[in-house]
Amino acid sequence: MDIYQHFRKEEHPFIDQVLSWKDQVERNFQVKLSDFLDPREQKIFKTIIGNNPEFTWNLVGGGETAERKRAVLAPYYELLEENRFEITLLEGTYPTKFISLSHRDVLGAILSLGIKRKKLGDLYVDNGVIQVIVASEIEPFIKMNLTHIKNAQITFEEKPFSSIMEKNDEWISSHTTVSSLRLDVVVKEMYNVSRQIAAASIQKGLVKVNFRVVDSPAFVLEEGDLLSLRGKGRAKLSDIHGLSKKEKWKITFEKLK
Structure with a gap:
């Protein structure tokens, strides 16, 4: 079976990467740890690895409702304990009386340090508390260098995952x-706008898929695709x-909602 025919052309490089991990584990009995994968990448990973008895694998993002997760792929005899995923929960606080921070503000501040998005898991900002799940290898760098966001002085500390702020997202079908x-x-249809506005938003780079x-209005969607329109929130094509x-x-x- 040609695995590529089931996915979009732009996803082929990631498919190649997963096939490479599979080959390395199979040939060299290595344990492969991925960067954080978004839900679409997780789906591709699961499709390629499947229920092959030669492997054991899991996806972990720090919480029950985690969206972005790291994958571990290993020979079947390996035990995938929690520390194998090498993720850390960092928490910082700021005074809400004097400043307001959004998810976008915090993410932008982290990325401005030169950190790649794939090294970051989920990020939560609520009532003066910031929590960000990171690849453990960049934890010291963030704690040392991310000391201010906008006008807020922030000190990040490692916290146990038992203290994570879980998402309580409500989706309207x-x-x-x-x-x-x-x-x-x-x-x-999703955002109740005219087709002209929809096309213009897409061409301006305001729409994301997965x-x-x-930026192409003619892009063809598939079942399971997750969309977002800047300023209008998220939607997904469920069925x-x-x-x-x-x-x-x-x-x-x-x-x-």
């Missing part, structure tokens, strides 16, 4: 029909139910 699975057509900017008698696609999508 809707059923509709669309003339095609083009990105502009589906964005129009955490990557897509594609096939064509109606009027040759329209019946879909179910969810929007984050």
Whole structure:
């Protein structure tokens, strides 16, 4: 079976990477630890590795509702204990009376240090508390260098994962029909905007599909795709139910409340 035919062309490099990990574990009995994977990458990883009895694997992101996770792939006889995933929870506080910080502010401050997004897991900002899950190898660097965000002075400390602020996301489900699975057509329905506004937003780089900017209105969506429109929140194409008698696609999508 050609695994590539089941995924988009732009995903082929990541498929090659997972196949390389698989080969190294199989040939050299190595244990492979990935960077943080987004949900789409996790799906690809699971599809390629499957239930092969020669391997043991898991995905861990620090909490029950973690979105971004590190993968460990190992020979079947290995025990994948928690410390094998090498993730750390850092927490800092700031005075909400004097300053307001958003998820975007914190992420931007971390990335401005030259840290790559793949080294970061989930990030939470709420009521003066910042929690960020990081690859353990960059923990000392962040603690030493991330001392200010905007005008707030912040000191990050390692915390146990038992203290993590879990997400309580609520998704609202809707059923509709669309003339095609083009990105502009589906964005129009999901966000209740005109098709012209949907297309313009896409072309301006305001729309992401599976955490990557897509600037082509003609991009064709697939079941399970996660979308976001800047300023309008997240949505996901949960199910594609096939064509109606009027040759329209019946879909179910969810929007984050």
